[in-house]
Amino acid sequence: MNQFHIEGPNRVTGTIEAGGAKNATLPAMAASLLTDEPLELRRVPRVRDIRTMARLLTHLGVDNEADDEVVRLCPTGAEDLDDAPYELVKEMRASVLVLGPLLARRGRARVSLPGGCAIGVRPIDQHLAGLEALGAEVALEHGYVTAQARQLTGARYRFGMPTVGGTENLIMAATLARGTTRLENCAREPEIVDLAELLNAMGARIKGAGQETVEIEGVETLSGTAHTIIPDRIEAGTYLVAAAMTSGDVTVAGSRAADLAPLLEKLAEAGCRFEQLEDGIHLSRDGELRARDIVTAPHPGFPTDLQAQYMALMTQAEGVSTICETVFENRFQHVPELGRMGAKIEIDGSYARVYGPSPLSGAKVMATDLRASACLVLAGLAADGQTVVDRIYHLDRGYERMEQKLTTLGARVERV
Numbered sequence: 075m076n077q078f079h080i081e082g083p084n085r086v087t088g089t090i091e092a093g094g095a096k097n098a099t100l101p102a103m104a105a106s107l108l109t110d111e112p113l114e115l116r117r118v119p120r121v122r123d124i125r126t127m128a129r130l131l132t133h134l135g136v137d138n139e140a141d142d143e144v145v146r147l148c149p150t151g152a153e154d155l156d157d158a159p160y161e162l163v164k165e166m167r168a169s170v171l172v173l174g175p176l177l178a179r180r181g182r183a184r185v186s187l188p189g190g191c192a193i194g195v196r197p198i199d200q201h202l203a204g205l206e207a208l209g210a211e212v213a214l215e216h217g218y219v220t221a222q223a224r225q226l227t228g229a230r231y232r233f234g235m236p237t238v239g240g241t242e243n244l245i246m247a248a249t250l251a252r253g254t255t256r257l258e259n260c261a262r263e264p265e266i267v268d269l270a271e272l273l274n275a276m277g278a279r280i281k282g283a284g285q286e287t288v289e290i291e292g293v294e295t296l297s298g299t300a301h302t303i304i305p306d307r308i309e310a311g312t313y314l315v316a317a318a319m320t321s322g323d324v325t326v327a328g329s330r331a332a333d334l335a336p337l338l339e340k341l342a343e344a345g346c347r348f349e350q351l352e353d354g355i356h357l358s359r360d361g362e363l364r365a366r367d368i369v370t371a372p373h374p375g376f377p378t379d380l381q382a383q384y385m386a387l388m389t390q391a392e393g394v395s396t397i398c399e400t401v402f403e404n405r406f407q408h409v410p411e412l413g414r415m416g417a418k419i420e421i422d423g424s425y426a427r428v429y430g431p432s433p434l435s436g437a438k439v440m441a442t443d444l445r446a447s448a449c450l451v452l453a454g455l456a457a458d459g460q461t462v463v464d465r466i467y468h469l470d471r472g473y474e475r476m477e478q479k480l481t482t483l484g485a486r487v488e489r490v
């Protein structure tokens with residue numbers, strides 16, 4: 075099993091290129107199920123979740139080939155296939171994104187229920203209720219959701235909470251429904267805006283993506299197109315936190331400050347300087363780091379996917395910071411591992427209080443999920459001595475060649 079060996083402390087400096095957003099690529103790939111024409115996606119990150127989605131699409135009759143950062147998806151017309159099996163869904167919850175497109179185009183879908191995962195229960199009730207509102211018959215049996223509808227019909231549906239995957243599934247389903255669909259209380263993440271831009275380029279009629287209310291006027295068919303995925307804000311944010319944490323100086327070329335506003339504002343309050351360059355974000359710190367509280371929330375709030383990395387940073391800040399996690403119920407699994415490295419953190423329900431600054435010392439630690447792994451790598455950069463991060467297959471789900479990017483920035487990180 076792969077590990078990272080990190081020799082600390084490191085100061086990270088230099089420039090790296092932002093990769094494409096994993097969380098925008100996954101729904102974009104699922105959108106290939108909505109057309110019988112080829113779709114070309116550019117700036118696709120080479121990470122494990124993308125390969126998992128590619129396998130699922132092959133299973134569902136969409137040929138796909140990757141050439142560097144370009145993925146070409148060609149539907150083969152094998153439309154009798156409609157199931158997303160447990161083996162693939164359990165590996166990656168985002169597999170559930172094929173539900174809406176399959177139902178809209180093939181009239182039926184059978185998708186394994188994802189079950190719980192390391193960071194929380196994560197039900198898909200909102201996806202299902204939304205599809206029912208569009209006229210689908212939905213049943214749960216043998217651990218699978220089966221949904222069918224000869225023709226989905228536009229309707230009004232209000233989400234019980236903003237859900238990223240739910241909003242994406244419903245937008246995709248509604249593109250081919252008869253009539254107009256009005257979705258309220260939608261998630262507003264930049265990845266949803268990117269998906270809507272792709273779908274509109276395919277001929278869909280979607281208005282309001284990125285706002286609370288999205289309207290979709292159904293069309294008969296969608297065509298193929300070529301689309302460039304937005305830069306990954308979570309990956310960029312992780313490297314910017316690495317700079318903040320190590321008194322470093324980093325530019326993430328291609329990243330967009332607007333997508334990262336909640337993080338950048340906090341980093342500025344905590345004592346960092348950042349600027350949006352023509353094509354990228356530059357961040358540096360030379361003074362003291364101050365403790366600042368955060369509360370995670372759906373976009374445009376502080377992203378839950380950067381909470382663990384921010385917590386690693388706060389272990390080095392002067393004072394006490396409170397970190398409140400409101401999106402997932404079990405997203406503090408990095409805390410005991412940080413504790414093994416010398417951090418002082420108390421957990422009280424959805425609150426964590428970080429007492430800083432604590433000198434960190436290298437230790438053997440274990441990654442538990444994707445973003446928790448990134449947090450431990452960051453802690454390893456700031457720690458004295460060797461840190462061994464075990465189970466980095468979690469990291470490989472969403473970070474492309476992280477050890478190479480960190481090495482480019484001057485860190486001593488080795489994959490063993």
Ligand code: UD1
Pocket residue numbers: 097098100167168194195196197198199200201202235236237238239240261265378379401402403
């Ligand atoms: C997406 C991201 C993930 C990120 C999360 C929140 C992808 C592939 N993944 O996950 O990296 O951490 O957004 O920003 O884009 N919920 C329900 N019922 C539902 C749907 C969601 O109760 O039907 C709850 C979830 O349990 C969670 C919250 O809503 O507590 C937000 O989940 P959601 O936005 O759906 O996350 P994902 O789309 O799974």
